[in-house]
Amino acid sequence: MKPSMLLLTFLSLLAAPSFLLAVELSENQKLSDLNQLVYTMESGYGPLKYKATKGMDIATLKAKYAEKAKSTKSNAEFYYLIKQFISEFHDSHFRAAIPSDVVAEIPVMTDLVEGKILIDTIDRNELAEKDFPFSKGDEVVTINGKSAPEYLKEMASYLGSGYQLTELRRAAQTVFFRPAAAVPVPNEKTLKVTIRRGLTSSIEAAELTWKVKGNPLDEKFPFIGTRFSRPFWDLSIPNDFAGSTRAEKSYKCSGNTRIAVPQNAIKIIEEPFVAYYHPTPIGNVGYLRIPHYYWRKEGSSDLENKDYEEKVFSQYEYAIKKLEENTVGLIIDQDHNCGGSVFWLEKLASLFMDKPFKPLQFRFLASKSQLLEIMTWEKEVAKNSLEAEAFKEVLDLVKTDWQNGEFLTTKQTSFRGSQYVNPSYTHYTKPIVMLIDEMSGSGGDAFPSMMKGFGRAKLVGTRTIGAGGHVVPAPALNYSGITVEMTKSLFYRPDGVEVENNGAVPDFAYSPTREDFMYEYRNYQKFYLEKLAEVIAAK
Numbered sequence: 036m037k038p039s040m041l042l043l044t045f046l047s048l049l050a051a052p053s054f055l056l057a058v059e060l061s062e063n064q065k066l067s068d069l070n071q072l073v074y075t076m077e078s079g080y081g082p083l084k085y086k087a088t089k090g091m092d093i094a095t096l097k098a099k100y101a102e103k104a105k106s107t108k109s110n111a112e113f114y115y116l117i118k119q120f121i122s123e124f125h126d127s128h129f130r131a132a133i134p135s136d137v138v139a140e141i142p143v144m145t146d147l148v149e150g151k152i153l154i155d156t157i158d159r160n161e162l163a164e165k166d167f168p169f170s171k172g173d174e175v176v177t178i179n180g181k182s183a184p185e186y187l188k189e190m191a192s193y194l195g196s197g198y199q200l201t202e203l204r205r206a207a208q209t210v211f212f213r214p215a216a217a218v219p220v221p222n223e224k225t226l227k228v229t230i231r232r233g234l235t236s237s238i239e240a241a242e243l244t245w246k247v248k249g250n251p252l253d254e255k256f257p258f259i260g261t262r263f264s265r266p267f268w269d270l271s272i273p274n275d276f277a278g279s280t281r282a283e284k285s286y287k288c289s290g291n292t293r294i295a296v297p298q299n300a301i302k303i304i305e306e307p308f309v310a311y312y313h314p315t316p317i318g319n320v321g322y323l324r325i326p327h328y329y330w331r332k333e334g335s336s337d338l339e340n341k342d343y344e345e346k347v348f349s350q351y352e353y354a355i356k357k358l359e360e361n362t363v364g365l366i367i368d369q370d371h372n373c374g375g376s377v378f379w380l381e382k383l384a385s386l387f388m389d390k391p392f393k394p395l396q397f398r399f400l401a402s403k404s405q406l407l408e409i410m411t412w413e414k415e416v417a418k419n420s421l422e423a424e425a426f427k428e429v430l431d432l433v434k435t436d437w438q439n440g441e442f443l444t445t446k447q448t449s450f451r452g453s454q455y456v457n458p459s460y461t462h463y464t465k466p467i468v469m470l471i472d473e474m475s476g477s478g479g480d481a482f483p484s485m486m487k488g489f490g491r492a493k494l495v496g497t498r499t500i501g502a503g504g505h506v507v508p509a510p511a512l513n514y515s516g517i518t519v520e521m522t523k524s525l526f527y528r529p530d531g532v533e534v535e536n537n538g539a540v541p542d543f544a545y546s547p548t549r550e551d552f553m554y555e556y557r558n559y560q561k562f563y564l565e566k567l568a569e570v571i572a573a574k
Contacts, residue, residue, distance in 0.1 A: 059109065059110060060110055060113060060514055060515060062104070062105055064514040064515075065104045065105075065107065065113050065514070065515075066101055066104055066105070067513065067514060068113075068117070068512040068513060068514050068515050068517070069097065069100060069101060069104055069117070069120070070097075071512055071513060072117065072120070072121075072512060072519065073093065073097050075509050075510070075519075075521070076093065076521070077093070078402065078404075079400060079402065079404060079509070079521060079523065080129070080521055080522065080523075081398075081399070081400055081443065081504050081521075081522050081523045081524040081525055082124075082126060082503070082504060082522055082525055082535050083442070084442055084443070085525060085533060085535060086124060086126075089536070091123075091124065096120070096123055100116065100119075100120045103116055104116060110515065111133075111219070113515065114133045114134070114515060114517060115133065115193060115218075115219050117131055117512075117515070117517055118131055118133065118193045118217075118218075119192050119193060121195055121519070122191075122192055122193060122194065122195030122202075123195065124195060125195050125196060125197060125198075125199075125202075125536060126195060126196075126197060126502070126522055126535065126536075127195070127196045127197045127201070127476050127477065127500050127501070127502035128477065128502050128503075128504060128506045128520065128521070128522040129195065129519075129520070129521055129522050130195070130519070130520055131517050131518065131519045132216045132217075132517070132518050132519075133215055133216050133217070133517065134515070134516045134517060134518075135215040135216060135249065135250070136215070136216065136249040136250055137214075137215040137220055137247065137248070137249035137250065138212075138213065138214045138215065138220075138247070138248055138249050139212075139213045139215075139220040139221055139245045139246070139247045140211060140212045140213070140245070140246055140248075141162070141211040141212075141226060141243050141244075141245060141246065142157065142158035142160075142161040142162045142211075142246075143156070143157050143158075143162065143167070143210075143211040144156045144157075144208070144211065144212065145175060145207055145208060145210045145211060146204070146207055146208060146552070147187075147203055147204040147206075147207035147208075148547065148548070148549050148552045149546070149548060149549055151174050151183065151549075152174065152175040152183050152186075152187070152207045152210060153171075153172055153173065153174055153175070153549065153552065154169055154170065154171055154172065154173045154174075154175065154230070155171060155552075156171065157169070157170070157171075162243075167241060167243070169230050169232070169239075169241075171553065172233055172549065172552065172553050173230050173231060173232055173233060174230065174231040175210055175228055175229075175230055176228075176229045176230065176231050176238055177228060177229045178210055178226070178227075178228055179221075179223070179226065179227050179228075180227070186206070186210070187203050187206045187207060188206075189206075190206035190209050190218055191203055191205070191206040193217065193218045193219070194206055194217065194218065196476075196500055196502075197476065197500045197501030197502050197503070197535060197536045197538065198473055198498060198499075198500050198501050198536070198538060200473045200497065200498075201473045201474065201476070201500045204473060204474065210226075210228070211226070211243075215249070220245075220247070221245060223245075224244060224245060225242050225243060225244050225245065226242070226243050226244075226245060227240065227241070227242045228240070228241055228242075228243075229241075234549075271327070271329055271373055271374035271375050271477055271478065271506075286370075286371050287326075287371040287373055287474060288326050288327050288371070288372075288373040289326050289371075290306065290307045290308030290309060290324055290326045291309060291324070292309045292322070292324055292368060293370075293555070293556060294322075294368065294555060294556045294557075294559065294560050295554075295555035295556065295557050295560060296309075296311065296322075297313040299313055299314060300312065300313040300322075301313065301319075301361070303353075303354050303357050303358070304350055304353070304354050307330070307347060307350070308323075308324045308325065308326060308347075308350070308351075308354075309322070309323075309324040310322065310323045310324065310354040310357075310358070312357075312358060312361050312362050315564060315568075316568075317363060317364070317567075317568050317571055317572075318362070318363035318364075319361050319362045319363060320362055320363065320364050320365070320366065320564065320567060321358040321361070321362040321364070321365040321366065322365075322366045322368065323354060323355075323358065323365060323366070323367050323368065324368045325367060325368065325369050325372060325383070325482070326371070326372060326373070327372055327373045327374060327375045327478070327479075328372075328374060328375030328376050328379045328380040328383060328478045328482070329374070329375025329376050329379065329478075330343055330344045330347045330375075330379070331343070331344075344379065348379075348382065348383070351383060351386060352386065352459065352461045355386045355387075355459075355461055355462065355463050356461050358463060359461075359462075359463050359464065359465070362465065363465060363466075363571060364465055364466040364467065364468070364567045364568075364570070364571050365463060365465060365466070365467045365468075365567075366467075366468055366469075366470065366563055366564075366567060367467060367468070367469040367470065367486075367492065368469075368470045369469055369470055369471055369475055369479060369482065369483060370470050370471065370472040370474065370475060370496065371472065371474045371475060372474075372475040372476075372478070372479030372482070373475075373476070373477075373478075373479060374476060374477030374478030374479050374480075374481075374502070375477075375478045376478070377394075377395055377450055377478070377481075377505070378450070380395070380478050380481060380482055381394050381395065381451075381456050382456075382459075383482070384456070384482065384485055384486070385456055385457065385458050385459040385462065386459045386461065386462050386463060387462060387463050387467065387486065387491050387492075388456075388458040388459075388462060388489065388491065389458055389462060389464060390458060391455035391456065391457050391458065392455060392456055392458075392485075392489055393449070393455060393456075393529070394449040394450070394451045394454070394455070394456050395449055395450075395481050395485065395526055396447040396448065396449055396526060396527045396529075397444075397447065397448060397449060397450070397504070397505070397524045397525065397526045397527070398443040398444045398446075398447055398448075398524060398525045398526075398527075399429070399432075399433055399443065399444050399448070399523070399524045400433075400442070400443060400444075400523055400524065401433055401436035401437040401439075401441040401442060401443055401444050401445075402433075402437055403437060405433050405437075405523070406430065406433050406434055406437060408507070409426060409429055409430045409433060410430065412426050413426045413427065413430065421454060422451075424452065424454075425449075425450070425451045425452035425453075425454055426450075426452070427452075428448070428452030428453060429448055429449075429450070429452055432444050432446070432448055443524075443525065447527055466493075466567065466570045466571050466574060467486065467491060467492040467493070468492065468493050468494075468495055468563055468566055468567040468570060469483050469486055469487075469492040469493070469494050469495070470494075470495055470496050470563060471483050471494050471495070471496040471497065471498070471499050471539055471541060472496045472497050472499070473497045473498060473499065473500060474500070475499045475500060475539075476499060476500030476501070476502035476538075477500070477502040477503075479499055479500070479502075480499045480500060480501060480502055480503065480534045480538045480539050481526065481534065483499065483539040484528040484529065484534060484538075484539040485528075485529060487528075487529075487539060487542070488528055488529025488530055489529060493542040493543065493566065493570050494539060494540070494541040494542050494543070495541055495542070495543045495545055495562070495563045495566055496541050496544075496545055496546075497541065497544065497545070497546055498538045498539065498540050498541065499538035499539045500538055501534060501535055501536045501537050501538035502534070502535070502538075503522070503525055503526050503527075503533055503534030503535030503536070503537075504522035504523060504524040504525050504526055504534075504535065505522070505523055505524050505526075506520050506521070506522060506523065507520070507521060507523045508520050508521075509521045522535075543562075543563075543566045545559060545562050545563070547559055
């Protein structure tokens, strides 16, 4: 069918952003910033040599991007070139934020389902149905004349991740939402798309005007560095699209569930996470949502947050007690998990273990800067304590390997040194199936890897991101002001495999379908319940 054109007059608050008011960088300044980034990597990027074993040659890459930098015509062009350089390393923890708080958006959210860009939600308070007569599940076929695959490939080049599927899915979420800190905002005032209605052959065209907000000056420094300094134990993944709170995107880091709750479910907890159990042919089966491992209240002090963490953990203890008493098996939903604290993750793992277990294993940089960082860790804990003893052990290992000229520590260790984590008095003893996906990373890689590696869970879904190390902000690049976060270590699955670019791998593969996307993931639910029944039967 020949596309029909819908011209929509969606209000634009500001003109398309421009970087013309900024002082243009010289060629030498651009090359200086690129060199600064590379020098920082050579001395402080934890996965550097691991990436080399995978064919990544930093010298060749630097030379390639130096030539590209010389041909850039504006600051903005150079900024996004740096984004693409970093994305070449396919590391979810290694990222740059462009010095702009500009966001271009249209109140529509999309996601990647079975390789296609599908509409997820439309904010009808801002975009009337008569102006945009499409709905959830309709497929975006072209974007400004580019096919969906072409568009995904282009946008993914700015969104480096430990897994290609993650990059493509994040790219799919940029069709109607472009934060300049992460991806280029459009120069055009309008977005032209063609959309297939449902599963039909009917394709229609639409043109919408971008709503642009934020300060167009590139001297604005958002997010990294000025926003906060990450604690050394942080294993969280970035949220470049923090301004978007719609549907699947809102499920990321959320304690809510996107899966249909059975009508006969017995609810245990609804906030801040969902826990319930329900009858099945094999007996009652539990469901427990784990959205992340870093419980914080915005605007709260460290002391208030510590109290909140304890409160949430006590709620997990309560849920586990009820699930242990009332179920024959458990589903842990860790889809879209955005990671968090190593210590909180290990503490939560203790609720599922029946004997002491080895904590998350790392290889740290064997460098003077890492040595000094660990010395600051020691100052944060009480003297003559097990924590102090553990940090002293790690400190000695880093110091020895640094003095011996190693790049990383020669053996794996943990933030707890050689100490083990004890199981919680309240813990779950029955079979577990854990849900994982390509939007879960860092701590979201680590937890399922531990649960599988220690024989406590079978994994269902798609491979996790593969974001494998702790993260530390690096100094802003001198001339552009681009702020960078960099992976400072490698961490490992219990089987000894690096998490970086490998993630947690499902025992039973399942990729949600369009039908799942449209109807509360009921087929997904049927699949994972069948797998749990198989696991229970095999016991």
